[in-house]
Amino acid sequence: MILVLILTAIPYGTVDxxxxxxxxxxxFLLTLLWTLQATFSGSFFSSSSQTVRxxxxxxxxxxxxxxxxxxxxxxxxxxxxxxxxxxxKVTRAISSDPYESWAFALRLIAVTLAGILACxxxxxxxxxxxxxxxxxxxxxxxxxFGMVRQTMQRDTGFVLPDLANGxxxxxxxNKNHLAFLVEPAMGLLLGMTLLRRDRRDRWLxxxxxxxxxxVVVVLSRSRGGVLALTVEMIAAAAFFIYxxxxxxxxxxxxxxxxxxxxxxxxxxxxxxxxxxxxxxxQLQTGIETAAIEMGAAETNEGARRVDIWRTSWRMARAxxxxxxxxxxxxxxxxxxxxxxxxxxxxxxHNDYLELLxxxxxxxVIIFIWFLFExxxxxxxxxxxxxxxxxxxxxxxxxxxLGVAVHSLFxxxxxxxxxxxxxxxxxxxINGRRIDQRLPAQVHRKSGVQ
Numbered sequence: 031m032i033l034v035l036i037l038t039a040i041p042y043g044t045v046d047x048x049x050x051x052x053x054x055x056x057x058f059l060l061t062l063l064w065t066l067q068a069t070f071s072g073s074f075f076s077s078s079s080q081t082v083r084x085x086x087x088x089x090x091x092x093x094x095x096x097x098x099x100x101x102x103x104x105x106x107x108x109x110x111x112x113x114x115x116x117x118x119k120v121t122r123a124i125s126s127d128p129y130e131s132w133a134f135a136l137r138l139i140a141v142t143l144a145g146i147l148a149c150x151x152x153x154x155x156x157x158x159x160x161x162x163x164x165x166x167x168x169x170x171x172x173x174x175f176g177m178v179r180q181t182m183q184r185d186t187g188f189v190l191p192d193l194a195n196g197x198x199x200x201x202x203x204n205k206n207h208l209a210f211l212v213e214p215a216m217g218l219l220l221g222m223t224l225l226r227r228d229r230r231d232r233w234l235x236x237x238x239x240x241x242x243x244x245v246v247v248v249l250s251r252s253r254g255g256v257l258a259l260t261v262e263m264i265a266a267a268a269f270f271i272y273x274x275x276x277x278x279x280x281x282x283x284x285x286x287x288x289x290x291x292x293x294x295x296x297x298x299x300x301x302x303x304x305x306x307x308x309x310x311x312q313l314q315t316g317i318e319t320a321a322i323e324m325g326a327a328e329t330n331e332g333a334r335r336v337d338i339w340r341t342s343w344r345m346a347r348a349x350x351x352x353x354x355x356x357x358x359x360x361x362x363x364x365x366x367x368x369x370x371x372x373x374x375x376x377x378x379h380n381d382y383l384e385l386l387x388x389x390x391x392x393x394v395i396i397f398i399w400f401l402f403e404x405x406x407x408x409x410x411x412x413x414x415x416x417x418x419x420x421x422x423x424x425x426x427x428x429x430x431l432g433v434a435v436h437s438l439f440x441x442x443x444x445x446x447x448x449x450x451x452x453x454x455x456x457x458x459i460n461g462r463r464i465d466q467r468l469p470a471q472v473h474r475k476s477g478v479q
Contacts, residue, residue, distance in 0.1 A: 031060065031144065031147055031148060031151070032160060032161065032164050034053065034056045034057065034060070034144070034450075035164060035165075035168065035447075035450055035451070035454070036164065036168060038053055038446055038447040038450055039168050039172060039201065039211070039447040040201065041190070041201075042190060042192065042193075042201055042202060042203055043201060043202050043207060043211075043445040043446060043447040043448065044445070044446035044447055045203070045445060045446065049446075050133075050137060050446060053140065053446055054136055054137065054140040057140040057141075057143050057144050057147075058140065058143070060143075060144075060147055061143050061147065064147060064150065088146070088149045088150055088460075088461075088462060089407070089460065090146065091403050091407075092400075092403045092404060092407050092456060092459075092460045093142050093145060093146055093456075093460075094399075094403070095396050095397070095399045095400035095403060096138060096141075096142040096400065097139070097142060098396050098399075099138060099356070099389070099393065099396050100134075100135040100138040100139045100142070101135075102352070102356065102389055102392055102393065102396070103125075103131045103132070103134045103135035103138065103355075103356040103357065103389075104131070104132065104135045105124065105352075106123065106124040106125040106128070106131045106352065106353070106355045106356060106358070106389075107123060107124075107125055107128040107129070107131035107132040107135070107355075108123060108124075108128070109121040109122055109123040109128060110122055110123070123355075124352050124353075124355060125354070125355025125356070125357070125358040126354050126355045126358035126359075126361035126362035127355060127357060127358035127360070127361040128355070128358075130355070130357030130358050130360075130361070131355045131356050131357045131358055132357075133357060134356045134357030135356070137446070137449075141446070141449050141450055141453050142453070144450055144453055144454075145453040145454070145456050145457045145460075146457075148161065148453075148454055148457035148458075148461070149457045149460055149461050149462070152457065152458075152461050152462070152464075153462065153464070154464060155417075155418055155419070155464055158418070158419060158422065158458070158461070158464060159418070161454060161457075161458070162218050162222075162422050162458070165214055165215050165218060165451055165454060166215045166218060166219060166239065168211065168215070168447075168451070169211045169212045169214070169215035169216075169243060169451075170215070170239055170242065170243065172200040172201060172202075172208055172211055172212075173200060173208065173212065173242065173243055173245075173246030173247075174242075174246075175189075175200050175201060176199045176200035176201075176208060176246055176249070176250060177245075177246065177249065179193065179199075179200070180199070180249060183195050189201075199246075199249075199250035199251075199252075200246075200250070202445065204440075204442075205250050205251055205252055206250075206252045206254055206255060206436075206440045206442060207440075207442045207445050207448060208246065208247070208250050208252070208255075209247050209250060209252040209254065209255025209256075209258065209259075209436060209442065210255075210433060210436060210440070210442030210443065210445065210448040210451075210452075211447060211448055211451055212243050212246065212247055212255065212259070213255070213258050213259065213262065213429055213432035213433050213436060214426075214429040214430075214432075214433065214451045214452060214454070214455050215243060215429070215451075216240060216243055216259055216262055216428075216429065216432065217262055217266075217425045217426060217427070217428035217429020217430070217431075217432060217455070218422055218425040218426065218429060218455075219236050219239060219240050219243075219425065220240075220262060220263070220266040220425050220428050221266075221421045221422045221423070221424045221425015221426065221428060222236055222418070222421050222422060222425060223236045223237065223240075224266050224267075224269075224270050225266060225269055225270060225273070225420075225421050225424040225425060225428075226417070226418065226420070226421030243259075244259065247259055252440075253439075254435075254436045254438075254439040254440050255436060257435060257436070257439075258432040258433070258435045258436035259432060261431060261432055261435045262428050262429065262431060262432040265428050265431050265432075266425075266428050269424055269427075269428065273412070273424075335379050335380075335439065338375050338378055338379050338380075339378065339379070339380060339383055341363060341366050341367045341368070342359075342363075342378040342380070342383045342384060342386075342387045343383065343387075344366040345359075345362055345363065345366050345387040346383070346386045346387040346390070348366065349362075349387070349390055350390055350391060351390045351391055351392065352389065352390045352392055353385075353386070353387060353388045353389040353390035353392070353393055354387060354388055355388060356388045356389055356393070357388070358388065359376070359377065359378060359384055359387060359388050360374075360376035360377075362387075363375065363376070377441040377444065378441070379439060379440055379441060380437070380438055380439065381437040381438075381441060381443055382397075382437065382438070384441070385397060404430075404456070404459070407459055407460050408423075408427050408459055411423040411424075411427075411459050411460075412424060412427075414463050415463055415464075419461075419463070419464050422458055423458055423459050426455040426456075426458040426459050427459065429452075429455050430452070430455050430456075430459075433452050433455075
């Protein structure tokens with residue numbers, strides 16, 4: 031699983047048909063091996079590891095809504111008849127592009143199975159530590175590659191042949207997509223440095239990595255990424271204040287909260303100043319562009335975000351129940367796009383609005399179901415986990431919050447590696463409770479001599 035996560039990041043984040051097919055093949059192969067192993071061992075979701083409570087098993091309720099959404103995509107792809115149009119046979123289905131809906135279902139199932147595999151086999155602190163640091167190192171290396179590419183690239187092609195000079199960032203074609211990989215890593219770093227109750231190892235190293243990741247997102251000129259990381263910082267500070275251990279003296283508690291609050295405010299100020307200093311004219315240009323994109327009047331090309339959102343809303347109103355098809359957004363969009371056609375966006379640049387337009391009310395109900403299960407599991411993780419596992423679980427919650435905010439403006443979760451990294455955060459929250467004490471300590475605690 032770790033190797034799949036690393037390799038998925040290399041070919042533009044896995045967006046081409048061949049790389050997506052290899053990713054799906056790898057996940058389905060791992061699932062098959064897990065099935066064989068579970069058949070011989072007699073259990074799918076239990077473990078005999080001493081680092082895990084023997085009675086504990088993996089709870090899959092968090093993943094049920096994702097499988098349900100994949101089922102909706104499969105139903106949307108099914109055809110009930112064919113009609114003749116201009117001498118061509120046209121398939122009639124709910125989806126505007128049945129093939130893409132089927133492909134969407136396969137990708138979602140593969141990513142969800144990856145999350146289940148991560149839950150099943152993250153059975154010790156050592157394995158959890160490897161998973162967490164793989165996500166962080168992956169984001170760090172992608173950011174460093176982006177900085178090197180920004181400095182050295184002169185022509186089209188830099189290691190990867192389709193990387194255009196001045197376009198995208200890191201190994202990604204779109205400059206906003208690297209931020210979606212940084213956000214889970216930043217959340218985990220905040221969890222290990224700020225939200226752990228026990229001792230914090232290597233916090234200076236983690237701080238340096240966080241600063242470098244901030245620089246990378248600023249240099250990528252991703253406004254949504256900057257906003258998402260800022261929200262993560264504020265959320266981590268709020269969690270730090272809220273989950274402090276209660277103390278007997280109210281004055282000492284108030285002083286602790288005041289210091290934490292002042293530190294958080296100072297951190298935000300430093301971040302804003304650093305953004306302004308590093309971004310320079312690019313930041314000002316980005317703000318001006320954002321103001322244009324949010325203008326009230328529709329433009330001739332209709333390629334601004336606000337124009338795309340209006341069109342997506344018209345799509346949702348035209349297909350209110352089951353939507354225009356998951357994966358079929360691009361095919362239905364031109365029918366509702368009041369523009370010249372010079373530029374036809376293929377994504378809504380808002381994953382929530384695209385879900386509404388693509389899956390209708392059915393998709394919204396599934397999404398609410400998923401949020402309910404996620405909230406329930408996150409609350410359980412905070413109360414049941416301890417030590418390193420609790421810190422990274424809270425960091426995963428912070429990282430998911432950043433991804434959720436950024437998804438209001440971009441479509442980074444359409445990129446396989448970003449979806450996979452985000453799924454790993456779900457797996458961290460939904461994983462087994464790992465007992466980090468030594469076996470002897472466990473026996474003494476339980477009274478066993």
